[in-house]
Amino acid sequence: MTHPSISSWRLVIGALLALGLGLAPWAHAADGARLYTQHCAACHGAEGKGGVGVPLALPDFLAQADDDYLRKTIRLGRPGRVMPAFAQLSDAEVDAVVGYLRALAPAGAKPVAVKAKPGNAARGAELYEKRCASCHGAHGEGGHGTGVTFSRPRDLPVLAPALNNPGFLKSASDDFIKTVLMRGRQGTPMSSFLKQGLQERDIDDIVAYVRGFAVQPAPAGAKLLESESAVIVRESPYDVEQTVDKLKTAFSGANLRVIRAVPYDEGVVEKGRENRKRYIVDACDFNFLNKALAVDPRVGLFLPCRVTVAEHQGKVLVLTINPKRLSAIFNNAELNELCEQMQKLYTDIIEETVL
Ligand code: HEC
Ligand code: HEC
Numbered sequence: 001m002t003h004p005s006i007s008s009w010r011l012v013i014g015a016l017l018a019l020g021l022g023l024a025p026w027a028h029a030a031d032g033a034r035l036y037t038q039h040c041a042a043c044h045g046a047e048g049k050g051g052v053g054v055p056l057a058l059p060d061f062l063a064q065a066d067d068d069y070l071r072k073t074i075r076l077g078r079p080g081r082v083m084p085a086f087a088q089l090s091d092a093e094v095d096a097v098v099g100y101l102r103a104l105a106p107a108g109a110k111p112v113a114v115k116a117k118p119g120n121a122a123r124g125a126e127l128y129e130k131r132c133a134s135c136h137g138a139h140g141e142g143g144h145g146t147g148v149t150f151s152r153p154r155d156l157p158v159l160a161p162a163l164n165n166p167g168f169l170k171s172a173s174d175d176f177i178k179t180v181l182m183r184g185r186q187g188t189p190m191s192s193f194l195k196q197g198l199q200e201r202d203i204d205d206i207v208a209y210v211r212g213f214a215v216q217p218a219p220a221g222a223k224l225l226e227s228e229s230a231v232i233v234r235e236s237p238y239d240v241e242q243t244v245d246k247l248k249t250a251f252s253g254a255n256l257r258v259i260r261a262v263p264y265d266e267g268v269v270e271k272g273r274e275n276r277k278r279y280i281v282d283a284c285d286f287n288f289l290n291k292a293l294a295v296d297p298r299v300g301l302f303l304p305c306r307v308t309v310a311e312h313q314g315k316v317l318v319l320t321i322n323p324k325r326l327s328a329i330f331n332n333a334e335l336n337e338l339c340e341q342m343q344k345l346y347t348d349i350i351e352e353t354v355l
Contacts, residue, residue: 030092032100039086040097048104053083054158060185062105063112064176070098072171080333081142081162114182116174117204124209127202132163135189140164140213144334158188164213177207232347233319236309236354243309243316243353244279250352254345256283259304277311288338295334299326305346318350 037046044050048057055061074094077085086094129138136142142162162168181203184192193203236243248258259282263274284304292299307320323342327335 030090030096032096032098032103035089035093035097036100039089043082048101050158054161055188056101057104058185058187059105060183060187062102064179064183064185066113066176067098067102069171069173069176070101071095073167074098076167076170077331078162078165078167080331080336081165081167082330082332083167084331085167112179113173113175114179116178116207119201119204119206119208121205121208121212123202124205124207127198127206128209131193131196131198132206135160136163139216140210158190160189163210164216166214169211169214174207174211177210178203181206230322230325231319232322232343232350233317234350234354236316236318238316238354240277240279240309240311240316243318244281247281247307247309247318247349247353250349251281251283253352254285254349256285256305256349258283264308264310279309281307281309283307288342292335292338295338296330296332298330299335299338305342307346307350318353320346320350322346 036048040053040056042051043053044056045053049055050057071094073083074086074089074097077083079085089097137160140163142165143159180190181193181198182200184190184195193206194200236246238246244261248261251258261279261281263276264278264280266274269275282304289299289303292303305320307318309316309318311317323339323346327339
């Protein structure tokens, strides 16, 4: 299986930023293939073979998932689990994407669901702990990371989805969950539990238990960080040069290594003609960077940390992107804590600078 490189992540970020800013300039006629390429391929692979997102071209998957499940999954996404919610697509566009997914299955693969019967959730809990928790987490929180090779063990071809996720539970019927457990999905670590010796009744019990995740409080993963503003900005009482010096001192004081402090247009304009009223200062905490990359390689696009010092209408401003905004763009709950830490660190450094 191939894995998305940082360059395909650039596409994802580009697309998500455009969505976040309401700039999506595409989508006229509902053309499933084109919509899939624009919105899904960066994560699920060009032909649905998988990547950061689970493979969608799997015959077993397409035989288990009905159109209703696919539509709801696209609309609701999986809050906090990287898979975005596509609220901005029209019904016709969602249908077109579903049609495209259907065409990825070999001819004739139609959804075949098994009817779920009422089960015993308490018994299901015991079975879940023995048979499912190792991959899907003790509370259904799913595998850790993003699915990119840096963030999960290499021998795991697909990251186990979160089963306690509100997006999943609202999309998946009991029949669907039961069907997945009965048949498994060939080509993934999720195998048939009938073949592993469970009885149909055991499976009904597990389904009842998994359904019960819905009444638990929403997992932390479902919450995106709220941020007041897209940037952190403070006014400096010093001139640009003094402010840059104070900023460098503040970075060092916080144990970040200053990588460079240069005029914004250095290398763009003729040497000696740079605008001395606008500087960028890049700094990095390599321990933090490595930790963050292990959680979600996409932060590599935003770190090292960059602060701009600029004179604007007679005032000297010190500003940077508010890292809490990353939380909303990346939809990765594991990143939330790191984003909060970064937000606090950046704010401290900038306040120290203008003190
Ligand atoms: C060896 C690891 C492993 C075990 C054990 C396992 N699963 Fe899975 N499961 C996965 C993976 C990986 C996927 C995603 C497969 C894919 O690519 O479609 C998955 C998919 C699923 C899905 C479909 C989720 C979705 O978003 O469509 C359900 C439901 C599910 N598993 C439930 C269970 C339950 C319940 C058990 C225990 C009876 C279990 N699994 C045991 C790894 C595992
Ligand atoms: C930013 C990456 C990303 C994008 C973009 C994305 N997905 Fe996903 N998708 C994922 C991840 C990751 C999962 C697994 C969720 C989990 O781990 O809990 C997933 C899960 C799914 C599932 C559930 C699969 C299953 O086994 O039940 C479907 C269906 C799906 N995505 C369809 C789509 C479609 C269609 C699009 C485009 C409209 C899309 N996704 C865009 C990352 C993405």
